[in-house]
Amino acid sequence: MNSSKKLGLLLITPAAIVVVMLFLVPVVLTAVFAFTNMSTSTGISGGAYQISPNALQELRDHYDMPSVAERLSQSGFAVDEPGLAALGKAGIDADIVTELRGHIGETFAARRDAERAIRNLNHRPSLREVKQISDQFNRSIMNARYDSKAALLAAVASVMPNLSGAEHQAIIAASYTGWTWTTGNFRRMASIPGTQRSLVNTMVYVAFTLTLFNIGFAMVLAITTFYMPSRAAGFFRGVWLLPRISPPVIYVLLWKWLAWDTGFLSVFLGRFGIHSRNWMLDSGTNAWVFVVLINGFVGASMGMLIFSSALQAIPRPLLYASEVDGASRWQQIWHIIMPQLRWPILFVTCYQTLSLLTSFDLILLSTNGGPGGSTEVWALATYHTALNNYAGNLEYGYGAAMALVLVVVGVFLSLAYLRLFNYRDLVAKPLIEH
Amino acid sequence: MRILLDGFTKSFGPMTVIDKMTLEIRDGEMLALLGPSGCGKSTTLFAICGIHKISAGRILFGDRDVTNVASQQRNVGVVFQSYALYPHMTVAENIAFPLEVKKLKAAEIKRQVDQMAELVHIEELMKRRPAELSGGQQQRVALARALVRKPDVLLLDEPLANLDSKLRLEMRSEIRRLQLATGITAILVTHDQVEAMSMCDRIAIMNAGEIVQIATPGEMYRNPRTEFVAGFLGNPPIAFLHGVATSGGFASVGGEAIALPASVPLPPPGSKLTLGIRPEHFGPTGNIPIRGRISFIETQGRENLYDVTLPSGSMLRSIQPLRGDVALNEEIEWSIAGDRILVFDEHGTRL
Numbered sequence: 001m002n003s004s005k006k007l008g009l010l011l012i013t014p015a016a017i018v019v020v021m022l023f024l025v026p027v028v029l030t031a032v033f034a035f036t037n038m039s040t041s042t043g044i045s046g047g048a049y050q051i052s053p054n055a056l057q058e059l060r061d062h063y064d065m066p067s068v069a070e071r072l073s074q075s076g077f078a079v080d081e082p083g084l085a086a087l088g089k090a091g092i093d094a095d096i097v098t099e100l101r102g103h104i105g106e107t108f109a110a111r112r113d114a115e116r117a118i119r120n121l122n123h124r125p126s127l128r129e130v131k132q133i134s135d136q137f138n139r140s141i142m143n144a145r146y147d148s149k150a151a152l153l154a155a156v157a158s159v160m161p162n163l164s165g166a167e168h169q170a171i172i173a174a175s176y177t178g179w180t181w182t183t184g185n186f187r188r189m190a191s192i193p194g195t196q197r198s199l200v201n202t203m204v205y206v207a208f209t210l211t212l213f214n215i216g217f218a219m220v221l222a223i224t225t226f227y228m229p230s231r232a233a234g235f236f237r238g239v240w241l242l243p244r245i246s247p248p249v250i251y252v253l254l255w256k257w258l259a260w261d262t263g264f265l266s267v268f269l270g271r272f273g274i275h276s277r278n279w280m281l282d283s284g285t286n287a288w289v290f291v292v293l294i295n296g297f298v299g300a301s302m303g304m305l306i307f308s309s310a311l312q313a314i315p316r317p318l319l320y321a322s323e324v325d326g327a328s329r330w331q332q333i334w335h336i337i338m339p340q341l342r343w344p345i346l347f348v349t350c351y352q353t354l355s356l357l358t359s360f361d362l363i364l365l366s367t368n369g370g371p372g373g374s375t376e377v378w379a380l381a382t383y384h385t386a387l388n389n390y391a392g393n394l395e396y397g398y399g400a401a402m403a404l405v406l407v408v409v410g411v412f413l414s415l416a417y418l419r420l421f422n423y424r425d426l427v428a429k430p431l432i433e434h
Numbered sequence: 435m436r437i438l439l440d441g442f443t444k445s446f447g448p449m450t451v452i453d454k455m456t457l458e459i460r461d462g463e464m465l466a467l468l469g470p471s472g473c474g475k476s477t478t479l480f481a482i483c484g485i486h487k488i489s490a491g492r493i494l495f496g497d498r499d500v501t502n503v504a505s506q507q508r509n510v511g512v513v514f515q516s517y518a519l520y521p522h523m524t525v526a527e528n529i530a531f532p533l534e535v536k537k538l539k540a541a542e543i544k545r546q547v548d549q550m551a552e553l554v555h556i557e558e559l560m561k562r563r564p565a566e567l568s569g570g571q572q573q574r575v576a577l578a579r580a581l582v583r584k585p586d587v588l589l590l591d592e593p594l595a596n597l598d599s600k601l602r603l604e605m606r607s608e609i610r611r612l613q614l615a616t617g618i619t620a621i622l623v624t625h626d627q628v629e630a631m632s633m634c635d636r637i638a639i640m641n642a643g644e645i646v647q648i649a650t651p652g653e654m655y656r657n658p659r660t661e662f663v664a665g666f667l668g669n670p671p672i673a674f675l676h677g678v679a680t681s682g683g684f685a686s687v688g689g690e691a692i693a694l695p696a697s698v699p700l701p702p703p704g705s706k707l708t709l710g711i712r713p714e715h716f717g718p719t720g721n722i723p724i725r726g727r728i729s730f731i732e733t734q735g736r737e738n739l740y741d742v743t744l745p746s747g748s749m750l751r752s753i754q755p756l757r758g759d760v761a762l763n764e765e766i767e768w769s770i771a772g773d774r775i776l777v778f779d780e781h782g783t784r785l
Contacts, residue, residue: 315518320483321518326506326536340521
């Protein structure tokens with residue numbers, strides 16, 4: 001390796017670090033999280049063990065141990081020797097202890113029943129003593145939190161001493177409240193209807209925005225400005241760049257002002273007797289029209305610039321030749337200009353597909369996926385699942401799995417596009433010596 | 435078809451590059467628009483084919499006034515300097531394009547395209563794309579495309595500029611052959627006097643937006659109207675001597691006195707004059723001897739070109755069959771053919 005190559009590596013290091021930290025690490029972490037069931041309720045650090053109703057449900061359904069679940073749920077209050085011994089230490093009147101010894105072996109399903117029995121003892125313990133006594137006989141492990149497996153197993157053993165190893169493992173797994181590794185996210189994704197809806201929404205979003213605006217409208221702009229005098233052309237291109245350079249929040253806010261029930265549209269149409277309404281969120285179709293318009297007006301500018309420069313690069317004599325050959329303006333556009341724009345069109349298609357697949361900012365700001373989820377595209381659904389939703393239980397693991405699907409789709413599309421563009425040829429060493 | 439430019443004027447913004455030019459191209463004639471770059475010859479061509487709108491005047495194709503007719507409707511065939519073949523179409527599709535846009539029937543298009551391919555000898559190239567053709571082949575395709583719609587006029591914009599010298603020679607005669615075979619009226623724009631002289635019936639020589647002279651190549655060579663025309667035509671070029679008229683002769687700036695024959699019309703003594711002497715009119719034979727030193731010998735194969743520096747520092751050229759008896763820096767006394775001397779006044783106008 002010569003010194004200039006070393007210098008190159010040195011110079012690229014800061015950028016490489018930033019790229020790794022901001023792009024590679026998140027992707028890797030997404031892939032890791034996708035195989036967990038992390039959520040707000042599991043937390044992202046470790047968890048505890050708790051025999052919750054959910055845990056019992058899982059024991060019954062998932063581990064097929066209904067009898068174990070039954071026993072665990074019925075564990076309650078039991079008068080036993082260890083409890084009596086503890087009462088002695090706690091300073092309870094010896095007469096009460098002696099009387100309780102006569103009830104040894106009795107169990108109660110609930111604290112209420114146990115305390116009623118204690119209150120009815122002949123020695124009439126005080127209210128405070130009733131509490132102390134019932135605490136000592138509390139053998140219930142329902143909903144109690146244990147910090148370690150050992151503590152959990154000890155508690156379980158006090159209720160059910162004769163459990164097998166498999167049953168222990170099942171109880172540990174079912175009662176764990178922290179996150180665990182799982183492939184369940186993908187099974188769930190394949191089975192729930194919301195997935196299909198997000199997929200269809202994404203396709204509608206990408207297809208309409210891309211064909212109508214990012215390619216179609218961009219082409220119209222590029223070609224019309226191409227035939228204009230240069231000063232007017234520059235002005236129009238500038239106008240169509242405005243959505244791109246205005247702050248997204250302000251930009252979407254303007255659309256909202258236009259569309260909502262006291263906005264411009266409603267006021268204007270009100271003059272013709274049309275009832276005011278929120279035009280953006282009135283129906284799914286309306287919402288889609290606005291989503292496509294909002295994204296399209298921003299997205300068209302890139303295609304416009306690329307197509308415009310490609311048009312400028314067409315040799316003038318080619319256009320002259322087609323004119324003297326008798327081609328009308330339309331024939332000129334169709335037969336001469338469009339074939340020359342094949343690669344720019346392909347490039348914009350590829351680039352914008354990838355960027356539309358992952359972008360949801362303008363949808364988030366405008367419809368937020370509504371009304372009723374009809375404009376909720378995959379990326380937005382991911383965001384809602386993992387980072388911000390109404391129910392408050394943020395499912396990081398499931399969200400990461402959804403994001404991973406996007407990453408995989410994006411990588412595959414990129415590879416396909418690079419192949420399409422003959423990337424290897426583009427970067428190949430030229431055959432001609434310079 | 436006869437083409438007439440009548441008072442043709444072209445301005446780009448405030449700058450008028452061609453002012454009230456009138457030019458007639460006769461039916462079936464091949465005319466060269468010859469001139470240095472920037473003289474307005476391509477502008478004229480673009481005006482005839484309608485790519486540039488003209489600022490004033492009229493353009494007539496036959497009796498039809500096409501001044502305000504779009505280039506699509508003018509029925510002209512143009513061969514551009516870069517050939518402007520459509521890169522995404524095959525040769526056949528390129529040639530067929532002018533017919534395709536007229537929406538002719540496919541069979542008819544094919545018949546005409548094949549006929550044209552046969553005419554320009556490219557039958558075996560029809561499936562190729564322009565990028566797979568040599569310069570000469572591209573040129574032939576461009577000619578076929580220009581001719582296929584049977585245009586009223588064929589316009590050639592520096593068609594040979596991008597070819598190597600051997601191909602240029604071949605295409606020169608090829609273009610002329612096609613023009614004669616089709617009998618089409620043609621206009622050749624070129625800055626190369628050899629092309630203009632060898633290919634065309636007449637030459638219109640242009641300078642600074644004006645036509646200086648229109649004549650057949652031979653007439654223009656023998657009888658140039660101005661110093662500019664004399665200097666532009668001829669290879670190797672004419673040599674000029676600057677000086678003043680004396681009684682019965684000419685005195686160069688450096689002091690050479692040259693007695694001129696009575697056939698040469700002379701202005702009053704003291705007027706500024708320029709003598710033009712072509713290389714073939716200065717040599718061992720002639721009637722006005724002049725002494726000089728051979729300062730350069732250029733071997734051209736069949737002939738030698740000698741640069742002769744006169745005592746005053748002025749220079750004459752002489753082209754002669756090969757001879758071994760003179761060497762560089764040798765003093766010689768050769769003669770000018772006095773009746774062939776071209777005399778121009780101080781404005782460059784021929785006397």
